[in-house]
Amino acid sequence: MVAIVGIDIDFQAFIDRLYANPPKGEHGMIMLCDATGSMEYSPEAPLGTPVAEKGIRIVDSPDTVAEAGRTDDEMLRYSWDGQESIAGIRALRNRMNIIDLRQKPQIYSRTHRAMMQMGMGLIAVCIMASLLPIYMINRLSERLQRVIEAAKEVGEGNYDIKLYDTQLDDIGELSRNFQAMVGKVAASQGNLTYMSQHDVLTGLLNRMGLDKEIADWLREHPASHGALVSLDLDGFKFINDLHGHMAGDEALRTLARDLVENFGHEQIIGRNGGDEFVVFMKDTEPEAAQAAIKAFSNKRKTFTYDGETHSFSVSIGYTFYHGDGTPLSKLFHQSDTALYAVKLRGRNHYRIYEPSMESLNRTSLGFNLETITKNLPTALLVSEAKPDGKILFVNKTMVEMLECRNIREFMEFTQEYAPNVVCPCDRERMTKMVWEQTVREPDRPHCMTYCVHTVKGRDKQVFAIWRQADNVNYGKVFYATLIDGHFMYEELASSDGSAEGCTPNRDS
Numbered sequence: 001m002v003a004i005v006g007i008d009i010d011f012q013a014f015i016d017r018l019y020a021n022p023p024k025g026e027h028g029m030i031m032l033c034d035a036t037g038s039m040e041y042s043p044e045a046p047l048g049t050p051v052a053e054k055g056i057r058i059v060d061s062p063d064t065v066a067e068a069g070r071t072d073d074e075m076l077r078y079s080w081d082g083q084e085s086i087a088g089i090r091a092l093r094n095r096m097n098i099i100d101l102r103q104k105p106q107i108y109s110r111t112h113r114a115m116m117q118m119g120m121g122l123i124a125v126c127i128m129a130s131l132l133p134i135y136m137i138n139r140l141s142e143r144l145q146r147v148i149e150a151a152k153e154v155g156e157g158n159y160d161i162k163l164y165d166t167q168l169d170d171i172g173e174l175s176r177n178f179q180a181m182v183g184k185v186a187a188s189q190g191n192l193t194y195m196s197q198h199d200v201l202t203g204l205l206n207r208m209g210l211d212k213e214i215a216d217w218l219r220e221h222p223a224s225h226g227a228l229v230s231l232d233l234d235g236f237k238f239i240n241d242l243h244g245h246m247a248g249d250e251a252l253r254t255l256a257r258d259l260v261e262n263f264g265h266e267q268i269i270g271r272n273g274g275d276e277f278v279v280f281m282k283d284t285e286p287e288a289a290q291a292a293i294k295a296f297s298n299k300r301k302t303f304t305y306d307g308e309t310h311s312f313s314v315s316i317g318y319t320f321y322h323g324d325g326t327p328l329s330k331l332f333h334q335s336d337t338a339l340y341a342v343k344l345r346g347r348n349h350y351r352i353y354e355p356s357m358e359s360l361n362r363t364s365l366g367f368n369l370e371t372i373t374k375n376l377p378t379a380l381l382v383s384e385a386k387p388d389g390k391i392l393f394v395n396k397t398m399v400e401m402l403e404c405r406n407i408r409e410f411m412e413f414t415q416e417y418a419p420n421v422v423c424p425c426d427r428e429r430m431t432k433m434v435w436e437q438t439v440r441e442p443d444r445p446h447c448m449t450y451c452v453h454t455v456k457g458r459d460k461q462v463f464a465i466w467r468q469a470d471n472v473n474y475g476k477v478f479y480a481t482l483i484d485g486h487f488m489y490e491e492l493a494s495s496d497g498s499a500e501g502c503t504p505n506r507d508s
């Protein structure tokens with residue numbers, strides 16, 4: 001059985017739909033034509049009207065139209081209102097054709113316009129392509145210029161720079177690394193500046209830092225009052241020689257802490273060098289300055305080293321700044337002069353500068369204890385004030401008196417005890433007399449003669465003068481000077497005769 005199905009197409013509806021939105025203007029014309037392309041079917045003329053009535057004429061033959069509709073691969077030539085036109089054709093199954101008709105001038109115009117648009121687009125692209133590198137170069141140049149300017153700032157000593165470049169490229173990496181480097185350099189520079197102006201041992205300002213801080217304050221407060229204080233640690237060399245340099249360092253650190261505690265963190269305090277310190281008291285009147293200096297001078301000062309506590313003292317000289325523009329160099333001179341006056345007076349005290357101090361004879365300050373005792377023509381012996389007192393100090397003449405080569409041999413020979421200097425034949429008598437005289441008159445000097453035994457086995461008669469005194473480090477000690485008896489007798493015998501026949505009393 002064969003079934004034949006037919007579908008009735010509403011031709012009128014198809015035409016209406018095709019012409020519902022006809023193209024206008026430069027888009028040409030779309031027509032529904034018969035197989036020959038000479039009849040058009042439209043909503044107004046569904047039964048067809050010749051295309052010639054619209055001024056359209058087929059240049060090609062009707063057979064060409066039929067062939068083009070079948071193959072769909074050719075363009076047809078038409079004449080439309082006297083203008084050459086071309087048409088694309090699409091055949092339908094009911095021997096109808098849809099023709100898209102375009103006038104050549106319209107096609108050329110549209111093509112020209114499209115070409116112009118494309119050309120303008122290409123020109124715009126070229127301009128953009130040429131401007132983009134220029135923009136990028138300018139942008140890179142600006143970023144590099146910021147790095148260069150920052151480098152100049154660093155070269156001039158200004159480390160407060162900020163390079164905010166977050167771009168993930170080489171210049172951004174350069175900027176970030178440069179910023180990090182500047183931060184490290186600034187930190188290092190700050191450390192170097194601090195170290196150049198501060199004392200490593202005590203943490204106080206050094207001489208450079210002192211000069212800068214005081215000069216800055218005087219420049220900023222020219223009319224304000226203040227006091228410049230110079231002080232040093234009494235017997236600092238003795239502390240170093242007796243207890244070692246580590247103990248001396250601890251004494252300096254302790255003195256530095258005491259100065260800050262006594263005068264306050266707001267004052268300018270520094271170590272001038274060695275055992276010398278400086279305090280500049282800002283915005284201070286004479287009465288307040290003197291009270292603070294007096295309190296510090298009278299304060300008991302000690303330092304602890306190796307588990308032992310030792311006392312020390314300081315000498316202080318100071319001058320007052322009256323807001324009269326006195327140069328810093330002159331203030332230092334005045335405070336140093338006052339300090340020397342205290343040293344000449346006996347140390348462990350304080351004095352304010354007076355013009356009369358300029359005439360003080362400072363020649364005695366050119367001699368220290370080591371120089372004096374080494375060249376003293378009499379033997380010097382210092383020992384503990386005990387029956388078996390330990391030897392604390394001897395000079396070169398004392399070592400030579402016992403015919404020792406050096407102080408080490410002297411200490412080994414005497415076993416470091418003072419009674420062992422005396423010959424055994426005189427030791428008991430000498431010890432008894434020393435303590436009897438000490439008890440009877442403890443504060444006056446005494447003298448006696450006795451015999452000493454040398455390392456070479458010889459006995460020498462000596463004349464000794466001694467006295468007991470208090471020492472800040474050892475308590476009560478004996479200071480004794482010894483003179484060779486033969487030398488004294490020879491000198492007396494060679495005199496003018498007034499002392500002829502006079503010999504020292506062994507029991508005096």
